[in-house]
Amino acid sequence: IQLSQSPSFLSASVGDRVTITCRASEDTETHLAWYQQIPGQAPKLLVYRASTLQSGVPSRFSGGGSGTEFSLTISSLQPEDFATYYCLQMSIYPWTFGQGTKVDVK
Amino acid sequence: QVHLKESGPGLLKAAETLSLTCAVSGDSISGGSYYWSWIRQSSEKGLEWIGRVYSLTGSVNYNPSFQGRVTISVDTSKSQFSLKMTSVTAADTAVYYCARRKAVPGLGLDYWGQGIRVSVSS
Numbered sequence A: 001i002q003l004s005q006s007p008s009f010l011s012a013s014v015g016d017r018v019t020i021t022c023r024a025s026e027d028t029e030t031h032l033a034w035y036q037q038i039p040g041q042a043p044k045l046l047v048y049r050a051s052t053l054q055s056g057v058p059s060r061f062s063g064g065g066s067g068t069e070f071s072l073t074i075s076s077l078q079p080e081d082f083a084t085y086y087c088l089q090m091s092i093y094p095w096t097f098g099q100g101t102k103v104d105v106k
Numbered sequence B: 001q002v003h004l005k006e007s008g009p010g011l012l013k014a015a016e017t018l019s020l021t022c023a024v025s026g027d028s029i030s031g032g033s034y035y036w037s038w039i040r041q042s043s044e045k046g047l048e049w050i051g052r053v054y055s056l057t058g059s060v061n062y063n064p065s066f067q068g069r070v071t072i073s074v075d076t077s078k079s080q081f082s083l084k085m086t087s088v089t090a091a092d093t094a095v096y097y098c099a100r101r102k103a104v105p106g107l108g109l110d111y112w113g114q115g116i117r118v119s120v121s122s
Helices: none
Strands: A003-006 A009-012 A018-024 A032-037 A044-048 A061-066 A069-074 A084-089 A101-105 B003-007 B011-013 B018-025 B034-042 B046-054 B060-062 B070-075 B080-085 B094-102 B116-121
Touching (some): A018 A101, A069 A084, B018 B034, B018 B094, B046 B070, B046 B080
Antiparallel strands (some): A003 A018, A018 A069, A032 A044, A032 A084, B018 B080, B034 B094
């Protein structure tokens, strides 16, 4: 299954509402997760089962969608949210990642 | 708190075999139903899932992209799992991560190692 994220790059300001989309080439039901990666660090799990927030993740993050269309929304961007975001499908082997969306400062 | 840490050589020559180990602490590697995975990240290909081993049975699943070059195994007595990749080339230069996922449908890879940078010289 191929995952396509859009946009690949996003410039935003603190306080902005940001939405990232992940499209799958086949139905993944809700077996999709979202990750945040800060340079030099491992990816960090934000959302699993498409819309369930991982423990400890701020409530400004939310995930949605099912099947082939998914989204990650940050309701009010904070300084620590400038990072790269990835989707990951675990519905069908091999598990595959999206190409990433880099969120940087406008 | 579960902690994963990768170890192995940082530099190899083309055609050699890469051997990496992921040490797991804070939880028993065989004490639950988990998938233990290897993932790598390069600037050319982004994040790639390499494969996983299932803790309870030792069953494995690999990414066909690696064309039979990889073997993942688990050593419960040492609380670690390993990756072997044969016939490496410069294209295998990447940061390699190990990660854990509970074997429950829909859950994510929740614990990751810090990553180990591997370079392959020609």
